Amino acid sequence: MNSVIWQLVQIVLVVATAPLVTGYVRWVKARLQGRRGPAPWQPYRDLYRLLQKEAIVAHSASWIFRTAPYVTFASVWLAAAMVPTFTTNMFLAPAADLIALVALLAVGRFWTALAGMDVGTAFGGLGASREMLIASLAEPAMLMVSFSLSLVSGTTAPAQIVAFVLSGNVGIEVSLGLAMAALVMVAIAENGRIPIDNPATHLELTMVHEAMVLEYSGRHLAMIEVAAMVRLTLFIALIGCLFAPWGMAQPGGGPVGIMVGMGAFVAKSFVLATALAWFETAIAKMRVFRYADFLGGALLLGLLATIFLYVSEAV
Amino acid sequence: MLQQFSYDLAHLIGATVLMAGFGMLYQRRIFAVLNTFAFQAFALAAAAAWQAHVQHAPHLYATAAIALVFKALLVPFALHWLVERLGIHRTVETALSIGWTMIVGVALVALSILLVLPVTAKAAALTRESLALAMSVVLLGMLMMITRRNAVTQVVGFMALENGLILAAVSAKGMPLVVEISIAFSVLVAMTLFGIFFFRIRERFDTLDLHYLETYRGDRS
Numbered sequence: 001m002n003s004v005i006w007q008l009v010q011i012v013l014v015v016a017t018a019p020l021v022t023g024y025v026r027w028v029k030a031r032l033q034g035r036r037g038p039a040p041w042q043p044y045r046d047l048y049r050l051l052q053k054e055a056i057v058a059h060s061a062s063w064i065f066r067t068a069p070y071v072t073f074a075s076v077w078l079a080a081a082m083v084p085t086f087t088t089n090m091f092l093a094p095a096a097d098l099i100a101l102v103a104l105l106a107v108g109r110f111w112t113a114l115a116g117m118d119v120g121t122a123f124g125g126l127g128a129s130r131e132m133l134i135a136s137l138a139e140p141a142m143l144m145v146s147f148s149l150s151l152v153s154g155t156t157a158p159a160q161i162v163a164f165v166l167s168g169n170v171g172i173e174v175s176l177g178l179a180m181a182a183l184v185m186v187a188i189a190e191n192g193r194i195p196i197d198n199p200a201t202h203l204e205l206t207m208v209h210e211a212m213v214l215e216y217s218g219r220h221l222a223m224i225e226v227a228a229m230v231r232l233t234l235f236i237a238l239i240g241c242l243f244a245p246w247g248m249a250q251p252g253g254g255p256v257g258i259m260v261g262m263g264a265f266v267a268k269s270f271v272l273a274t275a276l277a278w279f280e281t282a283i284a285k286m287r288v289f290r291y292a293d294f295l296g297g298a299l300l301l302g303l304l305a306t307i308f309l310y311v312s313e314a315v
Numbered sequence: 316m317l318q319q320f321s322y323d324l325a326h327l328i329g330a331t332v333l334m335a336g337f338g339m340l341y342q343r344r345i346f347a348v349l350n351t352f353a354f355q356a357f358a359l360a361a362a363a364a365w366q367a368h369v370q371h372a373p374h375l376y377a378t379a380a381i382a383l384v385f386k387a388l389l390v391p392f393a394l395h396w397l398v399e400r401l402g403i404h405r406t407v408e409t410a411l412s413i414g415w416t417m418i419v420g421v422a423l424v425a426l427s428i429l430l431v432l433p434v435t436a437k438a439a440a441l442t443r444e445s446l447a448l449a450m451s452v453v454l455l456g457m458l459m460m461i462t463r464r465n466a467v468t469q470v471v472g473f474m475a476l477e478n479g480l481i482l483a484a485v486s487a488k489g490m491p492l493v494v495e496i497s498i499a500f501s502v503l504v505a506m507t508l509f510g511i512f513f514f515r516i517r518e519r520f521d522t523l524d525l526h527y528l529e530t531y532r533g534d535r536s
Contacts, residue, residue, distance in 0.1 A: 173323070174330040293413045297341060300417050304424065308330065311428055311444060 003251075006258070007081070007091035014080040014237070018229035019043035021236065021273055026200075028277035043229065047222050055218030058119045068115035069216065069223035072108040076227045079104040080234040084241050086261035087249035088159040098146035098156045101238075102139060105190065108227065109135050116212030123204060127211025130288065134196065134208065137295035138189045144302025145179045145186070149242060151309050152176065158238070162245040178305035180243045185298035187235035191228070193276065195286040196294065199228075206285060233269070236276075240268035321369045325486075328362040329448035332482055333424070336455035336475055340416050345398055345467055349391050352471050356386035359478050363485045375485055381499045382481060390474060390506055397510055398467055401517060411462045423454040445486030452479030464526050466516060470509045477502055 023040040030037020057066060082096035082104075090096075113131050116124035150156045152175060153164040189196045192209040201207050213224045241248070247264025249257035286294060335355035342348045360383040367375030411419075427450035435443045456476030460469045481498065 174326055177327070178330075178334075293341065293417075296414045296417060297337075300337070300421050303421055307421070307425055307428065311432070311447060 003089050003091045003093070006087050006089055010085060010087075010090060011077075011081045013085065014230055014233055015077060015226070017269075018080075018226065018233040019047060021233050021269060022229040024270075025232075025273050025277045025280075028274055029281055032277060032281040043225075047226060050217075050222035050225070051219050053218040055216075055220050057220075058215055060120050061215070062118055064111075065115050065118045065215070066220070068111040068118075069220040069227070071111045073223045073227040073230075075104045075108040075111075076230050076234065079108075080230050080237070082158075083234055083237045084159050084162060084248060085237045086265045087253070087258055088162050089249065089251040089253070090159070093159040094157070096158055098149070098158065099143070102142050102146070105231070106135065106139065108231075112209075112212055112224070115216075119215045121215065123207075123211040123214050127208055127214075130208045131212060134189050134291060134295070137292060138186045138298070141182055141295055141298035141302050142186045142190075144299055144306065145183045148175055148179045148302060148305040148309060151306065158241050161242060162248055163250065165245050166248070166250065175305040175308045176243065178301045178308065180239070182298045182301035182305065183239060183242070185294065185301070187239065189291075189295055189298075191232050191235060194280045195283050196291060198285055206288075236269050236272045237265070239272060240265065244268060321365075325362070325365055325369065326444055326448075328358060328365055329445050329482065329486075331358040332362060332478065333448050333451050333455070336452050336459075336479075337417065337420055339459060339471065339475060340420050340455065340462075341413060343413070345403065345465070346395070348468055348471055349394050349398070352474060353387050353391040355475060355478055356382055356390075359482060360387060362482060366485045378481070378485055382478075385499050385503060386474065386478065390502070393506060393510070394467060394471070397513060401467075401513060403465070403467065416458065416462050420455055420458055423458060424451040427451045427454055442486055446483055449479045449483035449486065452476075452482055455479075464524050466509075466513055470506075473505070474502065 020040060020043070023038070023043040026042070027037045027040045079101050082092050082101060084090060084093065084096070109131060113128040116128035116131070118124070146156050149161060152173065153161045155161060155164070188194075192199055197208040198206060199209070202210060204211070209228070213221065216224055247260055247267075249261035253261070332355055335351055335358055338351040339348055339355070342351055360379045363375050363379035363382055367373065367379060428447045431447040431450050432443060435446060438446075453476050456472050456474075456479055459472030459475060463469050463472060477498065484498075
């Protein structure tokens with residue numbers, strides 16, 4: 001019974017906090033760049049404004065264009081609901097699986113790309129093709145990370161990986177460090193952050209994600225924006241859950257465990273979001289032709305993580 | 316428990332040295348390559364110091380100090396100075412694309428692991444893994460020397476190779492200090508020679524791209 005309640009809390013939590021996380025990253029970035037920046041809760045106001053506005057749909061748009069925002073948002077939301085944030089005692093935890101997670105994210109991305117091409121503008125197609133390029137490179141890297149994690153812990157379910165790490169079976173493992181580096185690189189690419197894509201840009205030559213959603217307005221745009229915010233929160237939660245699960249409540253932890261888990265989740269998100277803002281300020285955007293090197297690097301890190309696992313097995 | 320920890324930490328530092336080797340392969344610009352090399356030498360010094368602590372071998376602290384002073388500080392600074400003097404701080408020309416270089420690098424790591432583990436079946440676990448890592452670093456240094464056209468980056472590849480040798484030396488028990496000092500000084504002498512050669516090559520051919528030397532060597536007519 002408790003697991004259903006915590007699952008519902010989690011479902012609401014990820015959507016409710018996602019705009020705050022994004023707003024916080026923007027705020028820290030603005031501060032680091034010497035601007036005052038909008039308040040961290042500005043995204044809530046933006047979303048409210050977008051929901052009030054009328055949705056304009058192009059004449060050439062088909063039903064795909066109108067459906068895509070909802071499908072994208074639903075798939076990302078479901079994926080975010082499966083990643084344990086403050087407790088592993090959740091109704092969906094047995095179904096949550098890193099490979100299922102990759103697939104759900106792929107569904108969302110596929111629909112966004114379809115919608116980008118649906119209207120028939122040049123930018124939509126360009127953005128879609130770039131997004132698919134990034135996805136085709138990022139997905140193998142993400143799968144490689146899940147393989148090396150499953151080799152360490154014997155499972156691909158995040159909840160069981162958390163339980164395994166918390167039980168103290170893992171020392172300082174080189175493979176885990178490499179896998180974490182690979183996952184961070186994938187997360188940067190998937191969320192369209194600098195150096196892969198600039199989330200704040202509207203310069204035609206460099207934009208990827210923004211180019212696909214250029215035609216959207218009103219509530220459709222609000223859905224797309226929320227989906228992007230939830231995806232960022234999802235990856236922050238995923239990195240925190242897989243590589244720093246300390247403090248997360250286990251089944252039978254009681255209300256104290258839940259409180260500790262909440263506090264740990266807030267602290268982890270805070271640290272990771274600050275690190276992201278700092279990293280984005282410190283680094284320049286990469287040329288499109290170098291994406292393959294960057295994400296190939298992530299794939300190779302995942303591969304090396306697996307190789308090192310075999311070494312420590314053999315010794 | 317403590318032994319497991321010391322083993323894990325040695326493994327981690329060794330892997331850091333190896334990752335720095337990959338970082339060098341990934342970089343395109345000369346200054347970035349030099350900075351990564353300095354980082355690798357720094358990690359090497361840490362590895363030597365940790366081995367000194369674990370093996371209770373005080374002379375390894377001297378090795379760590381040599382690595383820190385010469386390889387992490389002196390050589391990178393000298394190369395920085397050289398690059399600025401020669402005015403070649405542009406994009407590094409690679410003979411092979413970065414992606415392929417990285418793939419070959421991973422293949423070399425797998426090769427060295429496959430090679431070292433069966434050969435050293437009787438040695439202690441710590442030594443075996445460090446040897447596998449050190450061998451990978453050596454091979455990556457060679458790969459760097461092969462794939463780069465610029466003389467400066469080839470020298471950095473040579474130094475990285477040397478880093479791998481020292482990593483192997485500190486992980487094997489009972490290596491006398493004489494050998495290490497001689498290695499360190501030979502590196503320094505090599506550095507000086509390379510520096511002189513850079514100037515000579517550039518004076519002669521107006522470039523440090525070794526591609527142009529091939530016509531004189533008789534590879535191309």
